[in-house]
Amino acid sequence: MRKIAILGSTGSIGTQTLQIVEEQQDIEVTAIAAGRNIKLLEKQIRKFHPKLVAVWKEESAKELKNAIKDMPNVRITYGMEGLIEVATFEKTEILVTAIVGMLGILPTIEAIKAGKDIALANKETLVCAGHIIMPLAAKLGVKILPVDSEHSAIFQSLNGERHNHIAKIHLTASGGPFRGKSRDELKTIQLEDALNHPNWVMGKKVTIDSSTLVNKGLEVMEAHWLFGVDADKINVVVHPQSVIHSMVEYEDGAVIAQLGTADMRLPIQYALYYPARRPLSGERVDFFRLKELTFEAPDLEVFSGLKMAFEALKKGGNVPTVFNAANEVAVAKFLKKEISYLQITEMIQKAISEITYMQDPTVEQILQTESMVRELLR
Numbered sequence: 125m126r127k128i129a130i131l132g133s134t135g136s137i138g139t140q141t142l143q144i145v146e147e148q149q150d151i152e153v154t155a156i157a158a159g160r161n162i163k164l165l166e167k168q169i170r171k172f173h174p175k176l177v178a179v180w181k182e183e184s185a186k187e188l189k190n191a192i193k194d195m196p197n198v199r200i201t202y203g204m205e206g207l208i209e210v211a212t213f214e215k216t217e218i219l220v221t222a223i224v225g226m227l228g229i230l231p232t233i234e235a236i237k238a239g240k241d242i243a244l245a246n247k248e249t250l251v252c253a254g255h256i257i258m259p260l261a262a263k264l265g266v267k268i269l270p271v272d273s274e275h276s277a278i279f280q281s282l283n284g285e286r287h288n289h290i291a292k293i294h295l296t297a298s299g300g301p302f303r304g305k306s307r308d309e310l311k312t313i314q315l316e317d318a319l320n321h322p323n324w325v326m327g328k329k330v331t332i333d334s335s336t337l338v339n340k341g342l343e344v345m346e347a348h349w350l351f352g353v354d355a356d357k358i359n360v361v362v363h364p365q366s367v368i369h370s371m372v373e374y375e376d377g378a379v380i381a382q383l384g385t386a387d388m389r390l391p392i393q394y395a396l397y398y399p400a401r402r403p404l405s406g407e408r409v410d411f412f413r414l415k416e417l418t419f420e421a422p423d424l425e426v427f428s429g430l431k432m433a434f435e436a437l438k439k440g441g442n443v444p445t446v447f448n449a450a451n452e453v454a455v456a457k458f459l460k461k462e463i464s465y466l467q468i469t470e471m472i473q474k475a476i477s478e479i480t481y482m483q484d485p486t487v488e489q490i491l492q493t494e495s496m497v498r499e500l501l502r
Contacts, residue, residue, distance in 0.1 A: 126396065128243075129155040129174075129210050131231060132222035134164045136327045137245045137271065137392065141220050142168060144393050148402060155213040157206065157223070160184060166191045169198055176213050178206030204230060211235040218396060220271070221246040224329050225452055226445075226494055229253050229487065236266045243395040245271035247346045248452075252445040252490050254349030268350065269395035274343055275350055276391030277369035277382035282351070283399075285374065293353050294371040294379070295343060296363040297422065298323045300335040303364060307426050313465035315458065323366040323386045332455045336468055337422060341433020342451075345444050348437055355437045360430065362420045367409060385409055429469045432476065442482040442493045449497035450475035471501055 128145075132138045133156040145151045155176035158165045162184055169177060169192055178201045179185050185202040192198055201209055204227075211219050211231035219235045220243040221228050228246035235242060236257065244250070250257060261268050270276050274295050282290075301320050302310060318335040319328060326334065333339035337360075344358050361371075371381040384390055385407045393404055424431040429451070436447040454471040457463045463471070475497050482489050 126151045126218065127154050127216050128152070128218045128220055128396065129157075129176075129213050129216040129240075130220045130222060131157045131207060131210060131228060131246070132159075132220075132224065133168055134158040134161040135222055135224065136330070137222035137388065138220070139164075140389050141222065141392050141396075142172065144389055144396065144404075145172065147405060148393075151396065154215045155210040157210040162187050162191065169195065173198075175199065175215070176201065176210055178202060178210045180206075207231045208234045211240070212238040214238075216240055218243055218269075220392075220396075221249065222271075224248075224327060226252060226449065226491075229490065233257060233260065233487065236261050236264060239264060239266060241267040241269060243269050243271050243392070244275075245392075247272060247342045248448050250349040251342050251345045251448050252494075253487060254345070255484065256487060258349050267398070269398055270346075270350055271388075271391050271395050272343060272346070273386075273388060273391050274370040275346060276394055278347065278351060278372055280382045280394070281370070281372040281380040285372070285380070289375050290351065290353055290357065290372055291375045291377075292373040293347055293351065293358045294361050294373060294381075295340065295347060295358060296361050296366070296368055296370050297337065297340045298334070298366045299362040299364050299420075299422070300337065302335055303362065305426065307466070310426065310466055311464070315461055318458075318465060322364075326388075328459060329452075329455055332458060332468075333451065336429045336465075337427040338429035338433065338451050338468070338472075340422070341430045341436075342448065344430075344433055345437050355434055360422050362422050363418070365414070365417055367414065367417060383409055429472060432469070432472055436476065439481075440483075442479070442485045442489065443476060445485065445490050445493045446475050446479045446497055447472055449494040450501060453498055453501045475500055 153172040153174050156174045157178035159180050189200050208231050219240045222245045226248050228249045232249045366386045368381050371379050373379045436443045450472040454468040
């Protein structure tokens, strides 16, 4: 019986993780954390019986305690201390980090220190603190198992090839709902347009990030840390069909790819059971129905967020944190319809231009940088 904890249990990755738990029936959910969706969280508690539950706000904790007062064996906590308690819960073997944003950094670090393997779906953790997290995990013998479909595909394509040198990583992107549009056409984009992703079902923030290709930029940074590959060896390939989830090219010219349907449960389940594979319900790739697989280069002038991400990775230091924090602020404003679509990348550019550079930031300096960005863009 595998024992897992989940940060972000009510989000897209969290709920799909629990679908796998329900289907496989040999995983125990020891602890979960969520934000404000108390009704769904209550249903999850009653179905999966975790021993520890954390929410972000104290008032949410009070509401949840009242909702499950007939379940005295479930302990409720809140805030960053609560997230860390869930991340380090003693009975847990694997922590699924499905929480969105930089909130995931401290709990992930503490989970690694506690010897928990990490099923990583929180890309901001490595974007901002990869220089801290990867050496720490290596030192303590903790596995970092990628859950993003693209990074899982790379991880799978590296199986049996770890001793060979990577010539290039080809990170695939669907292109999002605005593939082929000009910058002028993006001026009139509305929130509802950006939330309509053609292939993947994701949370709102990630869906917006996918439409701007900022999400792909964050994945480029994450790939750098996960696989030890420099920016000039990471190639973003727009592949609208989302059948090939990413590829690894080796020195001899061989390219190994992972293919599958657009189903996030596959990389989640692979991380939970690695190195074993398990049966999984759902559609399969039908090669006889596939009319074509197409590939094109991303337009870095129209989707300038991706271009800025490569530049941020090359600059290093706290610049990736600035990039990520500014995007978080901007997307939150766009979701509230406070700014236009193109202002998302304009705000990122402003923050990168104005925030003080720090070469090798500590965790405290990473969080300080985030605060500086939020103050700048407030």
